[in-house]
Amino acid sequence: MELYKQTAHELHAKLAAKEVSAAEITAAVFDRIDTVEGKVRAYITQTRDLAMAQAKAADEKIARGEAIAPLAGIPGALKDNMCVKGVKTTCASQILANFVPPYDSTVAEKLAAADAVVVGKANLDEFAMGSSCENSSFFPTRNPWDTAAVPGGSSGGSAAAVAAAEAVWALGSDTGGSIRQPAAYCGVVGLKPTYGRVSRYGLVAYASSLDQIGPITRDVTDCALVLAAIAGHDGRDSTSIDAPVPDYSKALVPDARGLKIGLPKEYFVAGMDPAVEKAVYAAIDQLKAMGAEYKEVSMPHTEYALATYYLIATAEASSNLARFDGVGFGHRGEGNDIVAMYKRSRTEGFGEEVRRRIMLGTYALSSGYYDAYYLKALKVRTLIKQDFDRAFGEVDVLVAPIAPTTAFKVGEKVDDPLAMYLQDVCTVPINLAGLPAISLPCGFAGGLPIGLQIIGRPLGEETILRAAYAFEQANDYHRRQAPLGEV
Amino acid sequence: MEYEVVIGLEVHTELKTASKIFCGCSTSFGAEQNTNVCPVCLGLPGVLPVLNAKVLEFAVRTGLALNCRILPFSKFDRKNYYYPDLPKNFQTSQYDLPIAVDGHLDVEVAGETKRIGITRVHMEEDAGKLVHAGTIAKADYTLVDYNRTGVPLLEIVSEPDIRSAEEAKAYLEKLKAILQYIDVSDCKMEEGSLRCDANISLRPKGETKLGTKAEIKNLNSFKAVQKGLEYEALRQAEVLDEGGRIVQETRSWDDARGQTVSLRSKEQAHDYRYFPEPDLVPMVVDSTWVEDIRRSLPELPDARQARLMKEYGLSGYDAGVITASRAMADFFDATVAAGADAKAAANWIMGELSRHLNAAGREIEECPVAPGQLAALIDLQAKGTVSGKIAKTVFEEMWASGKDAAVIVKEQGLVQISDEGEVVAIVEKVIAANPQSVADFKAGKERALGFLVGQIMKETKGRANPELVNKLLRERI
Numbered sequence: 001m002e003l004y005k006q007t008a009h010e011l012h013a014k015l016a017a018k019e020v021s022a023a024e025i026t027a028a029v030f031d032r033i034d035t036v037e038g039k040v041r042a043y044i045t046q047t048r049d050l051a052m053a054q055a056k057a058a059d060e061k062i063a064r065g066e067a068i069a070p071l072a073g074i075p076g077a078l079k080d081n082m083c084v085k086g087v088k089t090t091c092a093s094q095i096l097a098n099f100v101p102p103y104d105s106t107v108a109e110k111l112a113a114a115d116a117v118v119v120g121k122a123n124l125d126e127f128a129m130g131s132s133c134e135n136s137s138f139f140p141t142r143n144p145w146d147t148a149a150v151p152g153g154s155s156g157g158s159a160a161a162v163a164a165a166e167a168v169w170a171l172g173s174d175t176g177g178s179i180r181q182p183a184a185y186c187g188v189v190g191l192k193p194t195y196g197r198v199s200r201y202g203l204v205a206y207a208s209s210l211d212q213i214g215p216i217t218r219d220v221t222d223c224a225l226v227l228a229a230i231a232g233h234d235g236r237d238s239t240s241i242d243a244p245v246p247d248y249s250k251a252l253v254p255d256a257r258g259l260k261i262g263l264p265k266e267y268f269v270a271g272m273d274p275a276v277e278k279a280v281y282a283a284i285d286q287l288k289a290m291g292a293e294y295k296e297v298s299m300p301h302t303e304y305a306l307a308t309y310y311l312i313a314t315a316e317a318s319s320n321l322a323r324f325d326g327v328g329f330g331h332r333g334e335g336n337d338i339v340a341m342y343k344r345s346r347t348e349g350f351g352e353e354v355r356r357r358i359m360l361g362t363y364a365l366s367s368g369y370y371d372a373y374y375l376k377a378l379k380v381r382t383l384i385k386q387d388f389d390r391a392f393g394e395v396d397v398l399v400a401p402i403a404p405t406t407a408f409k410v411g412e413k414v415d416d417p418l419a420m421y422l423q424d425v426c427t428v429p430i431n432l433a434g435l436p437a438i439s440l441p442c443g444f445a446g447g448l449p450i451g452l453q454i455i456g457r458p459l460g461e462e463t464i465l466r467a468a469y470a471f472e473q474a475n476d477y478h479r480r481q482a483p484l485g486e487v
Numbered sequence: 488m489e490y491e492v493v494i495g496l497e498v499h500t501e502l503k504t505a506s507k508i509f510c511g512c513s514t515s516f517g518a519e520q521n522t523n524v525c526p527v528c529l530g531l532p533g534v535l536p537v538l539n540a541k542v543l544e545f546a547v548r549t550g551l552a553l554n555c556r557i558l559p560f561s562k563f564d565r566k567n568y569y570y571p572d573l574p575k576n577f578q579t580s581q582y583d584l585p586i587a588v589d590g591h592l593d594v595e596v597a598g599e600t601k602r603i604g605i606t607r608v609h610m611e612e613d614a615g616k617l618v619h620a621g622t623i624a625k626a627d628y629t630l631v632d633y634n635r636t637g638v639p640l641l642e643i644v645s646e647p648d649i650r651s652a653e654e655a656k657a658y659l660e661k662l663k664a665i666l667q668y669i670d671v672s673d674c675k676m677e678e679g680s681l682r683c684d685a686n687i688s689l690r691p692k693g694e695t696k697l698g699t700k701a702e703i704k705n706l707n708s709f710k711a712v713q714k715g716l717e718y719e720a721l722r723q724a725e726v727l728d729e730g731g732r733i734v735q736e737t738r739s740w741d742d743a744r745g746q747t748v749s750l751r752s753k754e755q756a757h758d759y760r761y762f763p764e765p766d767l768v769p770m771v772v773d774s775t776w777v778e779d780i781r782r783s784l785p786e787l788p789d790a791r792q793a794r795l796m797k798e799y800g801l802s803g804y805d806a807g808v809i810t811a812s813r814a815m816a817d818f819f820d821a822t823v824a825a826g827a828d829a830k831a832a833a834n835w836i837m838g839e840l841s842r843h844l845n846a847a848g849r850e851i852e853e854c855p856v857a858p859g860q861l862a863a864l865i866d867l868q869a870k871g872t873v874s875g876k877i878a879k880t881v882f883e884e885m886w887a888s889g890k891d892a893a894v895i896v897k898e899q900g901l902v903q904i905s906d907e908g909e910v911v912a913i914v915e916k917v918i919a920a921n922p923q924s925v926a927d928f929k930a931g932k933e934r935a936l937g938f939l940v941g942q943i944m945k946e947t948k949g950r951a952n953p954e955l956v957n958k959l960l961r962e963r964i
Contacts (some may be wrong), residue, residue, distance in 0.1 A: 083532070201534070203533055323530045328529060367566070
């Protein structure tokens with residue numbers, strides 16, 4: 001099989017056995033990018049020189065006979081809201097179109113320490129606000145399974161790059177489903193870790209109390225490897241959890257014996273595609289057949305999650321994005337005084353959806369509205385957390401759909417923000433509760449992948465990886481290749 | 488009409504931690520522009536704050552010294568507003584759960600002790616400094632220096648318990664003394680490490696409801712606080728007397744013109760949209776730790792003043808002056824510890840020493856005469872080795888050269904002449920040379936004696952023991 005189509009763990013074995021070099025793998029990935037990127041448009045920036053230098057360094061380590069980390073010499077992509085020193089970091093926004101950070105994010109630092117190769121910065125919805133990648137101010141990314149469909153969002157570039165074999169692995173960020181939903185739409189594996197498991201230092205904030213970085217990969221094994229590489233306590237992030245990072249690979253056993261799974265019935269919302277519902281139930285049946293116990297659980301506050309999310313996330317965003325004012329960095333609009341400059345910079349620099357969310361959040365925090373909106377949302381957030389606490393008193397993992405449908409067509413929902421927000425209905429409660437959740441393919445409908453969501457307890461990554469691995473190994477969805485380029 | 492003035496003060500003080508509140512940058516004052524900066528305090532995309540533990544410790548220490556309750560659960564909030572000296576366009580501050588609440592301090596005004604309530608003490612980050620090309624209104628451009636961005640601040644808010652400009656000044660002086668005693672701030676108003684805003688309103692004498700207040704900013708010195716508040720009280724009284732109404736507004740003290748001018752009205756006030764800072768975790772303050780800090784507090788000004796009065800019999804006024812600054816009180820204690828008589832030490836420190844410091848514009852920490860040296864000088868005077876007048880000359884020389892008193896006395900032959908035989912000879916010589924003055928004295932002119940003493944001192948270059956001279960003169964005339 002072509003090098004670029006292989007998983008990280010397969011490539012690592014070949015590197016360790018000196019059957020192939022990191023430079024060869026990286027060159028193969030760039031050849032693949034050259035072939036299909038015109039159709040997919042996953043990347044905002046490609047870092048060829050950096051990648052080749054990193055590959056060379058990994059090869060030298062191997063040549064010296066040194067032990068190498070699992071991701072050493074393996075090419076991947078970072079969502080373009082994570083800072084890499086000296087590499088343009090745009091957040092797919094005009095306001096940061098030329099921003100080059102003078103520092104590394106913690107994930108970039110950790111990946112560099114693991115000798116991983118970074119091939120580029122992946123497209124996203126501007127400032128991670130969106131569910132289709134159509135809010136990128138540069139260009140939309142297409143779904144490798146059907147280039148007329150969206151790849152999902154906001155980490156659409158990361159998911160599409162992995163699905164199109166333009167990267168072996170990628171990092172996304174997930175504030176309300178932004179790793180899991182594009183992973184589901186693109187038929188790859190995506191994991192949102194427990195809030196605080198991965199440092200947010202160097203991730204350009206959308207909503208600080210919800211944002212979390214996580215892996216997007218071709219299979220669950222790679223997901224465990226990438227997670228291990230980026231997880232851990234960071235003194236630069238006060239919200240990062242000070243707990244040891246387990247060996248996630250050890251959790252990957254191909255059975256579900258004794259695993260108690262719960263099905264939150266509220267996640268099967270009206271308007272859900274019957275094919276999606278059917279695939280999720282079929283997955284549960286499969287897990288049961290592998291020894292899992294199953295029960296339905298009730299999460300009564302689920303219906304308030306979307307509203308709660310859109311108040312908290314936008315409130316935090318309105319403050320986080322205040323720094324983009326044309327003074328110290330980013331786009332500066334012309335103005336005769338400071339207020340005029342602020343207004344021009346921000347009006348020219350931000351796209352429509354970002355402006356909408358800033359206004360929503362500003363309103364929610366305003367004097368006279370704070371109690372009715374933001375404060376109420378915080379209280380509901382607590383109730384939603386309690387729903388999960390109760391459920392996890394009875395079960396080990398929760399299984400649910402990722403999104404109500406498979407990938408929709410480009411342009412289908414751009415004029416209807418509410419319909420777009422409904423895409424997040426099954427994913428936002430998990431962010432509000434700070435829990436880990438994984439998305440993996442569990443079937444296809446009309447040639448498009450369907451995503452299965454497995455949700456765990458705080459720091460329960462090992463359990464959801466185990467359940468996901470068991471399901472994955474009993475199927476072949478992860479081996480299917482997007483038809484792109486093969487036609 | 489007669490009005491009661493009601494004042495509350497909001498004081499900002501920069502903490503003297505080595506590094507900033509949320510990053511590792513230096514807090515040093517006067518560094519080259521934009522050199523004490525990093526991605527975090529510049530608010531670059533993606534950065535996160537981490538609380539400097541020293542700031543929390545200093546805040547707790549301050550809260551305890553101001554008799555506050557330390558809240559066991561405290562958090563940071565974001566105060567959102569746009570200004571180019573604020574790189575994130577929000578200030579990380581504390582809103583509804585400040586670190587310390589419900590304290591007080593006592594001030595003495597016109598011989599009476601008065602208790603001023605302290606509403607709260609909270610932590611926050613300082614903003615940068617704008618340098619306008621010309622005046623703010625006409626500048627072609629403005630430069631920003633971010634060195635100060637993220638320097639830790641405490642905001643200390645008083646209750647509206649202050650009733651005069653004089654009380655406000657006394658409150659501020661006491662607060663400054665306490666902050667210096669507990670070593671959390673330099674409190675240099677001229678460097679901006681102590682800043683004061685005031686809320687002031689008037690109400691008819693006897694009225695209990697508060698009047699409409701004005702907030703006065705730009706009070707950059709103790710004098711400005713007093714003058715600004717005096718001016719504003721008069722201004723408000725005039726408005727009210729003319730049947731007008733006070734507008735709730737922010738006013739700025741113009742020191743040069745000696746008046747307050749309107750900055751913005753209530754309607755133009757910001758809506759800060761406070762909400763909990765999601766990038767920092769709430770602080771759970773351990774009570775054992777708080778008690779450890781309480782135990783480590785030094786003796787505070789009030790207690791020290793009381794001790795000086797009790798142990799050394801100093802007057803309340805003298806003890807108050809000496810303990811108004813920790814450095815001066817330390818100097819006093821060190822001088823006494825070196826063997827000096829306490830009252831003499833107090834007189835020297837409040838007199839000659841302070842006069843020299845003021846003239847040289849120096850702080851007592853920079854005094855060229857060490858406490859031990861001063862104690863030795865006081866000892867020479869007490870033993871009669873030098874007279875009081877000569878002692879001042881010796882002090883002058885000690886200040887200039889840093890030499891010990893004994894060395895100066897020896898080098899310059901300044902030892903007092905107390906040998907009766909030696910003095911008698913000079914006394915007789917002077918009597919013989921000034922018959923007219925002798926006659927005047929005998930005729931009842933006391934002043935004539937002074938002239939004769941002066942002549943004797945001239946003969947001895949001031950070294951004759953004055954008491955002995957007086958005694959011998961009277962005996963011989």
